[in-house]
Amino acid sequence: MEDKMYRVEHLKKTFQSANGNRVQVFHDLSMDIQKGKITAVLGPSGCGKSTLLNILARFESYESGTISIPNNVGVVFQSPALFPWLTVEQNVAYGLKRRGIRKKERKDQIVKYLQLVQLEEYAAYYPSELSGGMQQRVALARTLILHPEVLLMDEPFSALDPKLRVQMQQLTLELWKELGQTILIVTHDVEEALILADTIYVMEECPEGIRKKIEVPWQEKCDLIRNTKEFFELKNSLLNN
Ligand SMILES: Nc1ncnc2c1ncn2[C@@H]1O[C@H](COP(=O)(O)OP(=O)(O)OP(=O)(O)O)[C@@H](O)[C@H]1O
Ligand SMILES: [Mg+2]
Known part of the structure; x- marks a missing residue:
C-alpha cells in the first residue's frame, strides 16, 4: 500500500x-x-x-x-521575491520556460494559473505596480504552475x-x-x-x-x-x- x-x-x-x-x-x-x-x-x-x-x-x-x-517541492516565502524586470506573466512563465515547455503550452498554463489567483487582468504589469497581496499571489502562481x-x-x-x-x-x-x-x-x-x-x-x-x-x-x-x-x-x- x-x-x-x-x-x-x-x-x-x-x-x-x-x-x-x-x-x-x-x-x-x-x-x-x-x-x-x-x-x-x-x-x-x-x-x-x-x-x-x-x-x-x-x-x-x-x-x-x-x-x-x-x-x-515549491517554496513560497514571506516576501514574494519576484523578478522586478519581468511582467507578471513573465514571472509566472519563468520556471516553465526553464523547463523547456513550448510557448503555446506555456500560454495555456499561464492563463489558467493567473485565473486561479485572480490576476488575469494584470498579466502585463510589473511587480512594482502591484500591491503586496497581489505580488504574493503572483509568487503563488509561479510556484504552483510547476506542480510541486x-x-x-x-x-x-x-x-x-x-x-x-x-x-x-x-x-x-x-x-x-x-x-x-x-x-x-x-x-x-x-x-x-x-x-x-x-x-x-x-x-x-x-x-x-x-x-x-x-x-x-x-x-x-x-x-x-x-x-x-x-x-x-x-x-x-x-x-x-
Ligand atoms: N545561517 C544561520 N547561522 C547561524 N544561526 C542561524 C542561522 N539561521 C538561523 N539561525 C539560528 O537558528 C535559530 C532558529 O532560526 P529560524 O530562522 O529557524 O527561526 P524561526 O522559528 O523561523 O523564527 P521567526 O519566527 O523569527 O522567523 C535562531 O536561534 C537563529 O539565530
Ligand atoms: Mg522564520
Whole structure:
C-alpha cells in the first residue's frame, strides 16, 4: 500500500555562527506530513521553523535524521521575491520556460494559473505596480504552475494587513481544494494555523523541537469556523500553553 505520509525522523541541526557560537536548533525532531493535506508548524520566533522548512526544501544541510519528502517541492516565502524586470506573466512563465515547455503550452498554463489567483487582468504589469497581496499571489502562481509535489510556505502572509491576510488564507484554501496539494505552512499566527491546517505541530524554543501535535477536529475548512465555540476554545488553549 502506498504510504499516505511523508516522514521526517530524528532530525538534528546545529548552526556554527560566525562568532564561533554553536546554536542547536533541534536535536531530535520528527513529524509526519499527510499527503494531500495541510500541515501547519506553529511556534515562537527563533524556534527553528524557517530552518526546518529550509532543510525540507534542501536549501539547508542537517547533521542526522531522515526525510522522505520528494525533491520536487515549491517554496513560497514571506516576501514574494519576484523578478522586478519581468511582467507578471513573465514571472509566472519563468520556471516553465526553464523547463523547456513550448510557448503555446506555456500560454495555456499561464492563463489558467493567473485565473486561479485572480490576476488575469494584470498579466502585463510589473511587480512594482502591484500591491503586496497581489505580488504574493503572483509568487503563488509561479510556484504552483510547476506542480510541486509538496508546497512549503514560510509565513507567506505575515507582511500583509489583516484583511488581505484573511483573503489570502481563503485563496490558499480554494487553490488547495482545486489542486489537492500537500502543503506545509510555517506560521506564528494561531488563527492562521487553525483556519488552514488539518494537523498542527507546535514547536518550542530551540533545541526542544516539536512539543505537541494537534489534529484539527472540524472536517470542512472554511472561514465561518472562526465563529464557532470549538475554534475559540482551541485557539485559547493554543495561546495559553
Ligand atoms: N545561517 C544561520 N547561522 C547561524 N544561526 C542561524 C542561522 N539561521 C538561523 N539561525 C539560528 O537558528 C535559530 C532558529 O532560526 P529560524 O530562522 O529557524 O527561526 P524561526 O522559528 O523561523 O523564527 P521567526 O519566527 O523569527 O522567523 C535562531 O536561534 C537563529 O539565530
Ligand atoms: Mg522564520
